[in-house]
Amino acid sequence: MGLFIRRLASGVRVTWASSTAFATLGTAVVTLLVLPLLSIAYDVLLGADLSAPDLVRTGYAAALVALASSVCAGVVGTAATDRNLGVFQEVHTRRRADPAYWLAVAAVPALLAAATGAAAIGAVFVLSPAHDAAMLGRVVALAPIAVVCGLLLGVGAAGIGVDLPDPYLGATIVSTFLPLLTGVIVPLSLCPAWLRALGTLLPMSGTVTALDAGADAVGPLLARDLLVALAWAGVGLGATRHAVARLRAGLRRDVL
Template identity: 90%
Template sequence: MGAFLARLGSGVRVTWASSTAFATVGTAVVTLLVLPLLSIAYDVLLGADLSAPDLVRTGYAAALVALASSVCAGVVGTAATDRNLGVFHEVHTRRRLDVAYWLAIAAVPSLLAVLTGAAAIGAVAVLSPAHDLAMLGRVIALAPIAVVCGLLLGVGAAGIGVDLPDPYLGATIVSTFLPLLTGVIVPLSLCPAWVRVLGALAPLSGTVTALDASADGVGALLTRDLLVALVWAGAGLAATRHAVTRLRAGARRDVI
């Protein structure tokens, strides 16, 4: 356990030192505030154009999905950087499953995403005409689930990206389609049947639905989200092991 914690702490320090989010004040403001708020504003405006029934709910849902997408993008970005440096290759050819590595590269993105999420949720609460404290409390309670799902999605996208020409493609797909498949702009209950089917395969669809669900059904929705996110993380880990196996068999010569 001591060695595990030492490796985890070392990985977190390296990830923090290599993070570009705090390179300058301007970078920090744009990364943590401007881009997430613009993304939420876009979803709300699109919801207004589509006559979404509750724009405040759309804003909160967009904030939760932005939180998860931010963590996912951070994990994928760090893993891609490690691949370019050869770190990813060394880690995953030496250990079958390095939990300390994945936790280390997720720590800083999770911290930054929490700061971003707090600003986004706070902005929606301030701009909401009703200032519904009960809804705000529910969103804050759901935020940790969004972070965990984002972390697991990041592991999946980073692992699958090992065999893709563009290692960032997985995170791009997540940030593009997650708002649609989770019912951010329009609740899934109002979407076509095929969107609802695809939504069942997307983590956070249950979390977003929980904004409107009764208290009795929230637990099942969140459990489903975590299980689906675990499946995606497992797919990413399996893809990484497949790449390592091909590398050791001589079928692949590029650095993973």
């Protein structure tokens, strides 16, 4: 356990030192505030064009999904950097599964995303006409689920990206389709059946639905999201092992 904690702490320090989010004040403002708020504004405006029934709910849903997407992108970006440096190869050829590595990789993105999420959720509350404190409380309670889903989805996307020419492809796909397939812009209950079916294959659809679901339905919805996110993380770890096996067999000579 002591070795695990030391490796985790060391990994967090390295990830923090290599993070570009705080390279300059302008970079920090754009990364943590401007881009997430513009993304949420886009979703709300698109929802207005599509006659979404509740734009405040759309804003909160967009903030939660942006939180998960931000953590996912951070995990993928760190893993991609480690791949280019050869660190990823060293870690995963020595250990079949390394929780300390993945937790260290996720720690800084989760911290930065928490700051971004707080600003985004607060902005939606301030701009909403009703200033519904009960709704704000529900969104804040759902935020940790979004962080965990983003972490697990990031492990999946990073693992899949390791075996592809573009390691960032997984994060790009997640950020593009997650708002649509989780019912951010328009609730999934108002979407075609095929779109609802696709939504069940991704985490965060249950979390977004929980925004206006009854108390009895919230637990099963969140549990389903976590199980789906775990499944995606398992796929990513499996893809990582596949890439390592190809490397050891001499079928792949580029850096993981």
